[in-house]
Each structure stands twice: as C-alpha cells, then as structure tokens.
Amino acid sequence: MKIGIVCYPTFGGSGVVATELGLELSKRGHEIHFITYNQPVRLELLSNNVHYHEVTVPEYPLFHYLPYELALSSKLVDMVKLHKIEVLHVHYAIPHAYAAYMAKKMLQEDGIYVPIVTTLHGTDITLVGSHPFYKTAVTFSINKSDAVTSVSQSLKEDTLRLFDIKNDITVVPNFIDLDKYSNSFKGCQRAMMAKENEKIITHISNLRAVKRVKDVISIFYNIQKKLPAKLMLVGEGPERENIEMQCQKLGISNKVVFFGKSNEIDKILCFSDLFLLPSETESFGLAALEAMASSTAVISSNTGGIPEVNIHGVSGFLSDVGDVEDMSKNAIYILSDENRLETFKRNARKEALKYDLHKIVPQYEAIYQATLSRCLTL
Numbered sequence: 459m460k461i462g463i464v465c466y467p468t469f470g471g472s473g474v475v476a477t478e479l480g481l482e483l484s485k486r487g488h489e490i491h492f493i494t495y496n497q498p499v500r501l502e503l504l505s506n507n508v509h510y511h512e513v514t515v516p517e518y519p520l521f522h523y524l525p526y527e528l529a530l531s532s533k534l535v536d537m538v539k540l541h542k543i544e545v546l547h548v549h550y551a552i553p554h555a556y557a558a559y560m561a562k563k564m565l566q567e568d569g570i571y572v573p574i575v576t577t578l579h580g581t582d583i584t585l586v587g588s589h590p591f592y593k594t595a596v597t598f599s600i601n602k603s604d605a606v607t608s609v610s611q612s613l614k615e616d617t618l619r620l621f622d623i624k625n626d627i628t629v630v631p632n633f634i635d636l637d638k639y640s641n642s643f644k645g646c647q648r649a650m651m652a653k654e655n656e657k658i659i660t661h662i663s664n665l666r667a668v669k670r671v672k673d674v675i676s677i678f679y680n681i682q683k684k685l686p687a688k689l690m691l692v693g694e695g696p697e698r699e700n701i702e703m704q705c706q707k708l709g710i711s712n713k714v715v716f717f718g719k720s721n722e723i724d725k726i727l728c729f730s731d732l733f734l735l736p737s738e739t740e741s742f743g744l745a746a747l748e749a750m751a752s753s754t755a756v757i758s759s760n761t762g763g764i765p766e767v768n769i770h771g772v773s774g775f776l777s778d779v780g781d782v783e784d785m786s787k788n789a790i791y792i793l794s795d796e797n798r799l800e801t802f803k804r805n806a807r808k809e810a811l812k813y814d815l816h817k818i819v820p821q822y823e824a825i826y827q828a829t830l831s832r833c834l835t836l
Contacts, residue, residue: 580741
C-alpha cells in the first residue's frame with residue numbers, strides 16, 4: 459500500500475509512535491509518505507520506501523495566525539495526486555483529521571477517494587478537544603474519519619464520554635521495537651553513570667507541569683535518604699528551571715543528571731533500576747513501556763492508560779496522583795532488596811513483550827485493508 463502519515467514531528471509520544479509505525483510499515487513493503495512541517499525526530503533514514511514532504515505555510519500580513527490546516531490540506535491533495543497515496547493515517551484529531559477531511563473532499567471533486575484513519579493519542583481529546591472552542595470540530599473530525607483508533611481503552615472511554623461519537627473506535631495500543639531495548643546492549647557501561655552501590659532512577663518527559671516533575675524530585679529525595687542513588691532526567695521543557703532550583707534547595711544537585719533531549723533513550727534506560735512516571739494524566743504511558751522494555755521497574759500514578767501498561771505489584775506499583783509518600787514507599791520497597799528488584803525488572807520486560815511492534819503493526823495493516831475494501835464498495 460501507499461500510505462500517507464500525518465503527525466507532529468516532535469519528541470512527544472504521538473510523533474514517536476507515528477514515525478516508528480511508518481518505518482516498520484516500510485520494512486513490510488509499504489510505501490510511506492510522512493507529511494508534516496518538519497522531519498520527524500526519529501526519522502533518521504529516508505529510503506525508496508520512506509519519503510518526507512514538508513508542509514510550508516507562506517507568511518502574509520493579512521493573517522494574524524498562519525493557517526497551518528489550510529496549508530496541510532492543500533499539501534495532502536498534492537501528495538495524494540502525485541504519489542497515488544491510497545490511505546491517509548493521521549495522528550491527532552485536530553488539526554490533522556480536520557485537515558485530512560478537507561483534503562478528502564477536495565480530492566473527491568477530481569474523482570479520487572482516499573480513506574482517513576485517525577488515531578487519537580490523548581491531549582487532542584482530554585485537553586484541547588474538550589475545550590468548548592474546539593469540541594464541535596473534534597467531534598466532526600472523528601465522525602467523518604473512515605476508521606478511528608485510540609491508544610488505550612481509557613482514552614476510548616474518555617472520548618465516548620466527552621463527545622457525541624457515532625463512529626466505532628478500535629483500541630490499538632502503542633508499541634515498541636523490543637530489539638532496540640535488548641539487555642545485550644554492548645555499550646551499557648553502568649560505571650559511567652553511577653557508583654556500583656548506587657541505584658539509578660530515571661524520568662523521561664517533556665518536563666511540563668502535567669508530568670508532575672516536581673513530584674519526581676520529591677520522590678527521589680525520599681529515596682536517596684534511604685539508599686545511595688542517582689537520578690537521570692531526560693527531556694526539556696518549561697519546568698526544568700523550577701526543578702533545578704528544587705534540587706538546589708534540597709541539596710541533591712550533585713545526585714541529579716540533566717540530559718536534555720536525547721535520541722539515545724535505549725542507552726540511558728539500560729542503566730536504570732527504576733523509572734518514575736507520576737503524571738497528572740497519561741493516555742497510554744509510552745515512556746513507562748520503554749522503561750519496561752529495558753527491564754526497568756516502574757513507579758507511576760494510576761491515571762489514564764498507565765494501569766493498562768504498568769501492572770500493579772508485577773512490573774511496579776501504582777499510586778494516586780500526587781501521593782508522593784506512597785510512591786516513595788513503593789520505590790524504596792523495590793530497591794531495598796536485590797532479589798525483589800530483579801524480580802520486578804524481569805516482570806517489567808515480560809509485560810513489555812505484549813506490546814512488541816510485530817504484534818501491533820499488523821493490526822494497523824488490517825485496518826488499512828478494511829477501509830480500502832469499504833472504499834471499493836462505495
């Protein structure tokens with residue numbers, strides 16, 4: 459198939475999943491066209507089966523805000539015609555599904571029918587989409603899609619609760635390339651990161667307030683009072699300065715390493731004993747899954763789709779949002795016994811096996827085929 463993929467080209471979970479999906483589909487023989495305003499961060503290699511088309515938005519004094527949706531829909535029309543794209547897979551309801559529907563209607567004027575598969579990732583529903591300004595457009599975009607998927611059962615339930623949805627929603631969970639998170643990673647020299655007796659705690663996010671990164675620091679502070687430990691923070695965002703100041707006030711700056719943005723998540727996680735994800739909300743918890751694939755136990759909140767990934771008492775523990783004391787207690791419980799820690803780490807890897815991309819990607823292929831088949835009967 460010739461598949462167009464529209465996503466945000468960023469370090470966020472939706473962009474990562476969309477890019478990894480496209481790359482795996484290309485390996486399975488499909489021709490993939492990424493259509494977005496920047497090359498996706500994990501799209502390192504273009505090939506005969508992988509193409510990138512940049513959406514540019516001309517600047518006109520007339521526009522106070524640049525009309526990205528208009529530029530995107532026009533680009534989609536052009537690329538479908540030029541490359542004979544058969545199906546559009548858009549990640550995020552707005553603006554992507556909205557722009558795809560406009561492109562679809564324009565193409566129909568020329569007798570071209572291209573089905574739209576829309577994947578809901580989270581904030582397009584729970585944060586942006588539920589805002590009164592956007593709710594009507596989001597509802598319209600979902601209902602006008604030819605197929606709709608969500609990355610967790612929790613997100614599906616939120617979508618049905620918040621919007622008047624007529625379409626069926628299929629849960630297709632996020633996935634991971636387990637080969638990239640192998641314990642046999644040869645460059646994993648733990649001594650570079652911490653002393654032999656120190657436990658390594660990790661957090662990866664865009665350091666926004668919704669990730670509750672101040673809780674990450676507080677939990678680690680409690681851990682290091684009981685056990686020798688180091689904290690590895692990966693990512694950039696608006697909360698970084700605040701948590702750097704928090705570390706200084708608590709006197710633990712020498713025990714916290716800020717990596718900033720990184721494309722070597724697998725190498726960082728291979729050192730880790732425990733992963734912290736105390737988020738206010740998560741539609742899935744891809745960062746937790748990446749940690750689990752690296753045989754890292756997880757301490758997390760029990761919000762959104764996280765309980766579908768991090769199994770309480772098996773791969774780690776769940777706590778109520780903001781319950782720093784319970785998360786700290788559970789973290790210390792796991793880390794304080796070497797045999798117990800190893801059991802949780804093995805269990806984490808075992809749970810991650812359920813989300814191997816070789817099991818999940820065929821589900822998307824089946825959805826593409828089904829939408830194309832329905833298209834032929836119209």
